[in-house]
Amino acid sequence: MFLTHFRMALRHLRKHAYYTGLNLLGLGLGLASVLLIGMYVRHELSYDRFHEAADRIYRVAKFEPVSSYLGNNGFAVTPAPLEPELEAQFPGVEAATQVQRWTSAMSSGSVRSDESGLAATPGFFEVFSFELEETEASEPLSAPGNVVLTRSLAEKLFGAEPAVGKVLSAAGEADLTVVGVMEDVPATSHLKFDFVVSMSSDRWHTRNLERGEWDSSNYVTYVRLHAGASVPEFERQLGGLAREKLAGLSYYQENPDRISSYFAQPLTRIHLHSRLNFELGRNGNASVVMLFGTIGLLILLLAAFNYINLATAKALTRIREAGVRKALGASRGQLVRQFLAESVVLSMAALVLAAVAVEMALPWFGEVSGRALGWGQAGPASVLVLLGLGLAVGVAAGGYPALVLASADPKRMMVGSGTTGARSRLRNALVVAQFAVAVGLIAGALVVERQLGFIQNAALGVDREHLVVVPMRNDDIRERYETVREELMRSPAIVDVTASRSNPTNIISQSGATGWEGAEEGQRIEVYNSPVAPNFTEVLGIRVVEGQALNAPGVPRAGMLINEEMKRQLGWDVAVGRNFEFQGMELTVAGVMEDFNFLPYRQQLAPLAVYQSTRWVSQFLIRIQGQQTEEALAHIGEVVSASAPEYPFTYRFLDDAYDAMYQSERRLGDLFAVFTLLALVIACLGLVGLASFAAARRNKEMSVRKVLGASALGIVALLSRDFLALIAISLGIGLPVAWYFASDWLEGFAYRAPLGVGVFALAAVAVLVLGLASVAWQSVRVARSNAAEMLRTE
Template sequence: MLRNYFTVAWRTLTKSPTYSLVNLIGLALGMACSLLIGLWIYDELSYDRFLPHHEQIHFVRVNYNFRGGETQTAFATPGPLADVIDRDIPSVAATTILSWPSETLVRVGDKVAKETGQYASVGFFDVFELPAVQGNAKTALANLNQIVISQKMAATYFPEGQAVGKTLQLDNKRVFVVGAVLENLPANSTLQFDWLVNFTVEEKEWQSAWTYNAVMTYLRLRPDASPAQAETAMKGLFRRYATFDNKERVILQPITQLHLWGDYKNGVAVGGQIEYVRLFGSMALFILLIACINFMNLSTARSAMRTKEVGVRKVVGAGRLALMGQFLSESLLMSLLGAVVALGLVWLLLPPFNAIFDKRLALDLADPARWVGLLGLILLTGLLSGSYPALFLSGLRPVRILKSAGWRAGTGPAQFRRALVVFQFALSVFLIVGMLTVGQQMHYLRTKHLGLDRDNVAYVTLEGALNDYEKTEQLRQQLLQTTSVAMATTTAQLPLNIRNTSTDLHWPGQPQKQLVSVATMSVGNDFIKTMGIKLVAGRDFRTNSIADTSCYLVNEAAAKLMGIKEPVGREITFWFGKGPIIGLMKDFHLGSMHQAIQPLVVTFMPPNTQYLLIRPRAGQTPQALADLERLVKQANPNYPFAYHFLDEAYEDLYQREQQVSTLINYAGALAILISCLGLFGLATFTAEQRTKEIGVRKVLGASVASIVALLGGDFLRLVLVAILIASPLAWWAMHYWLADFAYKITIEWWVFALAGVLAVGIALLTVSFQSIRAAVANPVKSLRTE
């Protein structure tokens, strides 16, 4: 029976090649989009699940109840916290701390390159049981003279195969012996490093302070322990060991949620990358629905051509279930063909898709999970698109069908088709509004003045010989003596991505035992002038002034936090002890516009800086970069020269938003294309059904314009209804998305008007082709058989 179903289905599809082709293209495009996004979602949901005992591994965060009662969740933790947890909490099996990843120069003989690595405490391999292909990783990390490297790094520097026992040099300073080689970490890992060294080797004094969130902390629970029990046991740790009690609370985040749930509000995980998983999944479903609607529309529209087939089958004994099986087999066959075409499209589109979304996805058909997903997509698409036509056609009564050659299906199917067209174009209008709104917000992010001048600022990392303050200052002065560089400064962090925070700020009148969290950075000479930051009051740090190392600059948000209207001259206590505020900076953005501007304290400590920033003179950027390269190579010949622009670092803050913008643009274009395919098919069918009516109207004097208006008017009304339905839904969705930004655009009325005009224009162009073709046809041909 199944063979007969699919034989008849194949004959039906080949009998009407135009409609079959329209359906096939629409389904293939929708399925290809769903497959691509499905691969992306699968990869996102699989982060860190490769880790042994991943269900026991947790990332440690700390909730701070700062001034005003607001709870802030810190990504980094104080250095001593891990040891205290390990010693005092019985339900914890192991803890470890990690430094921030850093690119460090690696030298093995003549091979020199920068590799990303981290410093980790000895408990790292008790928490993360990563497999080693050579050596003993746990023993190697415990040895201060050994280093653990990845397979990729071993293949680069030791191609002969055996890396353990060989030596390499980090940062042109210390020589390490390779103690172990780890398997390469997969792309879907939040841990990404090519080397590990014992944390003690580079530990700084400030990393052992309770007032400074300096490290990333992980732990592994015992198999019989629960996160809730461990969190309860950790209450009061800060009160017992720190010099303050700010109602701190240690919270544990499962390692498998770290990638997806990065945003915390009032101490609770509220979102992050998971929002984009939901968004991308919804778009995939929307596109697939639009493709399925095409199939439903064309199948129900052509139902009158198959009524006699249904009547004859029922007369000879076919039951309703058998007829439903026949029509569903047709939709499943079309879905299967669409999947074959979709696989080809996915294979072609994966390389650019990976490039846009910074992924390494592969169409691995050897993976059983891929086949299960593909089979599910085929069944879902086939059953969804064929359900209504099967139910409708199988329910027809044979007596009504066969007694009259003029039988019509009635208004039910026509109303259903209209509803589907409205739904289809409502989704398209929704995506068009999304395209316009997201594009506007991205333009706003790129063009908004941030309170400092980020344009045309280049920077290099201070490393090697340039870690010496005197050499760095000499280099800065040499750059200022060139004709191409206008200004230069040094900073500990890039001013548009300040991540360090401190609870070390105190001032007269501060509520007792009430801590505050402030962003902080160290700067060198001419920072304010180079970055174009406006001083509301006071002065900048003086060049090479030792006295100013005990002075501070604060921004307006910090002054507001302290409740001081005129902070210049007031004394505060911070990192370097008690000192006056010498300048009040106008607020500038310290990070992305998702967050409001934080309080900031700037210290003057030229030796404690990591980046050299230059501002070229107008029109002399190429020469300034050439001068920068020449002088940096002279001062630091053992390191490769590499520069970046501050704008690049700023763009990196909005990588997720840029990906959403790209996806919604492609999804919107695809939705419109598939909708137009369906509309084209319906317009073609409508023109065929009304051929004789058009002929009569032309004989009676109807113009081409009036006939085109007659055929296109129905579709135009449906599109207008779709616009009315989609506009409030799109406004709500975009308002929800924009709520994640502290600084955002206002959604203007013209966005909906433009989306509506685009939808109407596209629909008219699609329908007009067939309408004009029918209107200019010779009426003699359509009426000569009458």
């Protein structure tokens, strides 16, 4: 029986190849989109869940009640003495560790590699379950100078030779002894590193421990709780720890409102839900995951609506067929099974088509999403869910018309009559839903693209073209700054050279200041700051709107420049000559810089000060001739490598660094645009199919109208009118919803493009034009057909 239904289903699908193709393409695109989005969502949700007892691992973070840094009072870094305190005084803690970022140029013989790793205390491999594949030490991170390499780095440095026991040269550090090799870090770890060096190798951590410096936070702390330990009790104990340790310090006795507090973050929530200052890496975004999950669901619904719509419409052409079968003795169950078989076979074929499309699209999708995605991210459970979805869509598409036709009166079916009003209303509702979703997605994609364009083209206040950022990798370069600068300037490809501690498009150093002329008692201002070389503003093209630049004649070495925002917040009418004290330095304002964007566009403009000091700079900012890039880079590499031969030469263009700040938004925009296009294609495919059915059902009427003198344009308008009315209704539903969500998304930016009606008008026009084109294509075919031939066949 099953084989009979299967063969009949294949025969029917082949006979109606046009509609079968529309259904396959629409449903296949929808399922492929859901597969890709599902892989991405599953990847994001699986971060850090590979650790044993991941649900018992927490990060201890800090909340500063007054200090707001980058608009955030939460900090991922904590004091060095926190870890031993947790292990000694908190009974619920099974193991604890502290880590910090550690970058080093490592070499073994002639092989040299610039790597990013971690420094960690001995409890690292007790808290986390990264697998140690090779080691001879019970506590590999217990002694200074010990390092554990990932498998990839070990093979890169030593090839097929055993790595354990080998000694590595680390630029600027003491030699490191390899005491272990671990598995490569999974892609779904929020900790990204190529090696782990013992924290005792860092003299600053040792000093902070010995001095008990609870007011200096530089390390990220993790704990693993005992099974059954009370998390609320652990958090209660954490809440009072900072006050206990800081209350005795003189500063906090005078400013008790500034005492920080600690709180616990579940490990598995860090990637998507943590937005603290000084995170160890770039985290994901739960809102983006939810957005794409929603888009995936909407696209699946679009595809399902298409399929159901076309199936119910097609059922109208099979009324006589069903009536004949019932008259010849076919039972209701047999009719239902036959219709379901056709629908399920087509949905399973669409699933196969979707799998092929996903296999072809995975490399592109992985690159655009910035994630290493593959079928492994789908997982057995996801595959079963997808099979279930395909089956459910098939049953839904075939079930409704099957039950309606199987329940109808055979006599009425034999003459081709039946009640179609309810089914027409259902189809109309689904068309409205489809295009409401489509216009909403188009409007959203346009808003995202417009905001990204606004950010990219906004006046930065810095001339970032042809500006190369080169890190100073050792103290020798810093101490010899003027000499190295002169060597760099010998090339005609170099326009000018300056230096700073921070990237000028992302100055993150911030200090609180309380001493300045006119300050009231207790008044405080948070100032972003950076030491710079005297010609900083000149090389970067930053305008000085009041006073003089730092390299102007007569400007004292203790001179500083502030931005216009700082002047506004301090309430100064004239800033030049004012004295200002912070970070133990007494400085005098030499000039006021025009405001420039040194923070991400999600952050409000903030006070900024730059002051002369090449002692603390960390990177060259080199303006090069635009037509001599290769010559300039070759010369820079030669000079810098001569001063720091132990380090590989690295550089970055400032405009690339700026663009990287908005990489996640750019990826969001690209993916949004692609899936919006797919949603629109699916909706239009459905409309083409429905227009075909509508035209076929009204062949006789249109032929009579043509015989009676109706014009081709009139027939096109008549056939298109109902569909355009449905699209107009969908615009009235989709556009207000899109406006609401677009406004909410833009609220996350301190600087944003205006949300005018133009974007939504463009989305509406796009949907109307594409919808009209989809319907008109079929309508024109009917209008241009031979009326006599059509009447003869009818």
